[in-house]
Amino acid sequence: MYRAAVIGLGRMGSTFDDEMTRGGSIFLPYCHAPTYMASPHTRLVAGADLHTEQGAIFGQRWGLAPDRIYTDYRDMLAAEQPDIVSVCTTARHRAAIMKDAIEAGVKAIWAEKPFTISLAEADEVIDLSQRNNVSIAVNCSRRHNPFLTEARRMAQEGELGEILQITAYAECHISHNGSHAIDTMRYLVGGDVEWVFGEMESDEEAAADEDLKGNGYLAFDNGVRGYLRAMPTGIAPWEFDLIGSEGRVRSLANGTDTQYYRWVPGGLRDEGLPARAPFPLPLSIQGTGLSVMDDLVAAIETGSSPRCSAEDGRKALEIAIALRESHRQGGRRIDLPIADRSLKIHSVEIGGDALPARVRRLQQATSAAR
Amino acid sequence: MSDPTFRAAVIGLGRMGSTFDDEIKQGGQFFMPYCHAPTYAASPHTELVAGADPHAEQGEIFANRWGLDQSRIYADYRQMLETERPDFVSLCTTARLRAQIMIDAINAGVKAIWAEKPFTLSLAEADEVIDLASRKNVAIAVNCSRRYNVFFTEARRMVEDGELGEILQITAYAQCNLSHNGSHAIDTMRYLAGGDVEWVFGEMESDDKAAADEDLMGNGYMVFDNGARGFLRGTPTGAAPWEFDLIGDEGRIRSLAQGMETQYYRWVPGGLRGRGLPARAPFPLPTTIPSMGLAVIDDLVHCIDTGNQPRCSALDGRKALEIAIALRESHRRGGIRVDLPLADRSLQILSSGIAQDAVPARIRRLRAQ
Incomplete structure (x- = not known):
């Protein structure tokens, strides 16, 4: 059993799963604390959050004594010596916290x-992390979705x-959810990606460092081409369409439908018809978080690279x-990697992060009651 | 509506001028009669x-097929224009000569041109x-031809009516x-x-192809003035042959497999966080x-009657x-955005x-043989 701790006790750290009423893109348990509770590999031992309201809710919800909730994550790392830490804070502090956790000797990090930035x-x-051998x-999380995993397997095996x-x-900020x-x-695929072309929602947004919406054309090193529309998508919400010469997989409507196409005889000039076949159903569907944990434990124990790695x-x-x-740059193709490493995007969720959303809501409710 | 029957002539008596329809066994992308001579005959x-x-x-086959006397088949289209004084001419030659023939036809006094x-x-x-x-008021x-395909015209109507x-x-x-087919x-x-289209970005199949004037495959991103x-993926499309996907905030139409299937989607209640689910509804069948x-x-x-512009x-x-x-x-130009219209009109x-x-x-x- 690995000792697990969560840093950042808000939505993703604790209660995100409560909002989910149906599966598709994710299956429960999905977010961090529920996963540590359910995984046979882990025991949830502590949490850390600057905001005491978050800590109190977290302690109660997951049955941790108040002394296992820390306001300073450094104190938590020193006192609890966790094997695995989740970093569910605002992205503004994620890098610093990951570095501190690595220095404190954790075996693995599960980062939002x-x-x-x-x-x-x-x-x-x-x-x-490489120097300290931390996974x-x-x-x-879509890398742990059984439908997309199957699509990837089909692509890799040439099907x-x-x-x-x-x-x-x-539709997303490129x-945050981008x-x-x-x-x-x-x-x-x-x-x-070797190079891209992108159009952002406006020149002003593109000039700033704040997160933003945009579309892009992606040229992959294996010859595949990608088109991403992250500007509003209307009636095509969260859709992935993987097209091969022999088959095609479409994941629709936030992963709630997966379509599979193969050629059958027929069609204009007998060039064939793309026909929809049943997509192979998985034998079982594990909680997305549990798959992450299996993967991360394998990484700790075998040195394998996590399926969605830091790279x-x-x-x-x-x-x-x-x-x-x-x-x-005026609308031109950009080659990767990018030389200027100072470039950044202030992921949209760090807006207003001085006070977590739940704490803001609690304070509004309190002042409204007064 | 004009009552007179218009005199029609075809220039270029090959596949599109005469026999293309023989190759087509299924509707969807085409509904018959489609190509020029069969249409004029019907x-x-x-x-x-x-x-x-x-x-x-070519002329001999054409005359036999469409019941024209050999005297009505001309080796020189200029002579045909002068002798026959057609109202309509179809331009089904190689595109190399199309502009010159259209200019000659307009100067010969035709009322309308149907150009490949x-x-x-x-x-x-x-x-x-x-x-x-x-200047000569020739339509x-x-x-x-998809502009004359009832499934596409219905999709366009739905767009225009805000549906x-x-x-x-x-x-x-x-x-x-x-x-060519692009x-x-x-x-x-x-x-x-x-x-x-206000501006585009494009990637061609190779630098060599892009540098030459020969036709070529490529992909592109297009920015329209209505937002x-x-x-466009014009490079090989594998299991997604000739597909158009039109996405609005309230509805969506997908034309699949060379027009053989048309799908229509609308929002229905449900979905993650109650934001709705895109559900497939029957696409309105034409009457x-x-x-x-x-x-x-x-x-x-x-257009001859009203002076309007043809649909295409x-x-x-x-x-x-x-x-x-x-x-x-x-x-x-190395992968940059290109604004329309193009200043250099010599490009081809x-x-x-x-x-x-x-x-x-x-x-x-x-x-x-």
Whole structure:
């Protein structure tokens, strides 16, 4: 059993699963504390959060004594010596906390996305984790979704023929939930992005460092081309379309439908018809968080790389930044990797992070009651 | 409505001029009659009176097939124009000669031209033809024929009537050379998006292809003036052959597998956080499925009567070419955004339809036998 602790006791650290009423893109347990409670590999031993209200709720919910809740995560790391830490704070502090956790001797980190704010931060964390042999899993969780995992297997084993195109319709800010969209595109394609072209929602947004929406064209090193629409997608919410020469998989409506196409005889001039076949159902569907934990424990015990690694987290950020650079530079193709490591995106969720959303709501309720 | 029957002639008596419909076994992308001679033979508005082709073998087959006396088949189209004085001419030759023939036909006094695609090879040619046609009041319909396909016209009607909400995205998977069949793909994107392209980014299949003037495959990103964005994949599309996906905030239409299936989506209650689920509803079936060729002729007759522009006009044909060239320019210039219109009107794409056009494909096959 690994001793697990959560840093950042808000929504993703604790109660996100309560909001979910149906599966598809994720299956429960999904977020951090519920996963540590359910996993046979872990025991939840402590939490840390600057905001005492968050700590109190977390302690009660997960049955931790008040003395296992810390306001300073450094105190927690020193006193509890956890094996695994979750970093569910605002992304603003994620890099510093990951570094402190590595220095404190943790075996593994389960980090929320985006991985970091800047490329330099990402480089630093990856470098330090490699030197200290610490496994980092980034929670771009679609890599643990059984439908997308099966799609990836089909692509890797050649069942879809040559992979040609990945299209994603995913309205999002390109760092915040864009890290999911971009990472899933890379995962399904099984290649890496060589260059991009991007258009952001406006010149002003592109000029600033705040998170933003945009579209992009991605050229992968295995010949695949990608199109990402992260501007509003209307009636095509969160869709991934993986097109090969022999088959095609479409994940629709936030993962609630998965379609599979193969050629059958027929069609104009007998060139064949793409026919919809049943998508292979998984034999079982495990909670997404439990799959992350299995993966991370395997990484600790065998030295394997987590399925969504720190490198993957950095790639998603770098691609998002390159898309914005493309717009900033007047609309031109941008090659990866990016030389300027100081570039960053203030992931949209760090807006208003001086006070967590739940604490803001609690304070509003209290003042309204007065 | 004009009562008179218009005298129609075909220039270029090969596949599109005469026998293309014989190859087609299923509807969807095409509804018959589709190509030129069968349409003139079937339309109540037209009488097929003559044909012209420099290759005598083509003329002979054409005359036999469509019941024309050999005296109505001309080796020189100029002579045909002068002798027959047709009201309608179809331009089904290689695109290499299209602009010159259109100019000659306009000067010979035709009322309407039904031109194959691509409209021209160069932008300068397109400008010249359009300028002359508008001065002489000649209607030109370009055969980017999905505009005359009832499933696409219904989709466009739904866009115009706001039934799909705000149009956000048009995606096309259409393996093609960008000028040749790309003119279909690009024109259909414009037709469905209901806006015009302001700028593009394009990637061609190779630097060598992009540097040359030969027709080529490529992909592109298009920014429309109504806020819609377009993605065209003209490089190989594998299991997604000829697909158009039109996404609005309230509805979506997907035309799949060369028009053989049309899907329609609307929001229904449900979904994650109660934000709704996109559900597939039946796409409205047309009450009749008109022949696409007859729809072109109806449109042209209407334009002759009213002076209106055809549904797929010469302006549309020029736009499709200009967008294809802009996509290639984007690649040529190292992968940058290219704004429309293009200043350099000498730019051209040698449509893949003109390769080996010294001898038509049918003649080559006949001689090989």
